[in-house]
Amino acid sequence: MRTITLSNGETVEVKCLSCALTSGLVEPDGGVIGETAHFHAHQDVAYPIKGLVIVASKRHVISLDELTEEERQDYISFLAKIRGAQRAALGIEHVYYFYNEDTTHHFHTWMVPRYPWMERFGRSVESVRPVLLHARTQMNDGKSREEMLSGIQRLTAELKKQIDS
Numbered sequence: 001m002r003t004i005t006l007s008n009g010e011t012v013e014v015k016c017l018s019c020a021l022t023s024g025l026v027e028p029d030g031g032v033i034g035e036t037a038h039f040h041a042h043q044d045v046a047y048p049i050k051g052l053v054i055v056a057s058k059r060h061v062i063s064l065d066e067l068t069e070e071e072r073q074d075y076i077s078f079l080a081k082i083r084g085a086q087r088a089a090l091g092i093e094h095v096y097y098f099y100n101e102d103t104t105h106h107f108h109t110w111m112v113p114r115y116p117w118m119e120r121f122g123r124s125v126e127s128v129r130p131v132l133l134h135a136r137t138q139m140n141d142g143k144s145r146e147e148m149l150s151g152i153q154r155l156t157a158e159l160k161k162q163i164d165s
């Protein structure tokens with residue numbers, strides 16, 4: 001169990017943070033970026049990187065091969081629409097994707113945009129952890145946070161267009 005503080009200041013104990021978010025028990029800071037029948041997208045605002053998106057399944061599964069055929073189709077289609085929205089709304093050229101199955105919460109994919117400032121941490125997979133740590137510890141000032149929040153709004157609006165079209 002982990003303890004989560006809600007926006008009204010109350011705390012709740014949840015078994016799985018992804019379940020709490022996708023069910024609506026916990027409203028993510030910055031709001032829901034978009035959702036489909038089987039998936040839910042939000043930003044983890046602890047990492048103020050504009051356009052970073054976390055896509056979680058609504059069902060509590062751990063591994064990719066546990067998704068039903070319908071969920072698999074929904075997943076790839078949703079990822080592609082979010083990717084399109086990142087490009088259209090925020091001009092994001094490259095994205096790093098990752099998920100791991102040995103996590104304390106359930107199936108979710110990180111979509112981490114690549115920006116020029118990340119070059120100093122190297123390229124490819126080894127740069128991801130230092131980039132995220134840097135964002136969390138060094139970029140939690142007003143400016144990065146504001147940019148991230150306005151990015152969420154633009155992304156949310158653009159994704160709605162992509163889903164409705």
Ligand SMILES: [Zn+2]
Pocket residue numbers: 016017018019020059060061105106
């Ligand atoms: Zn869960």
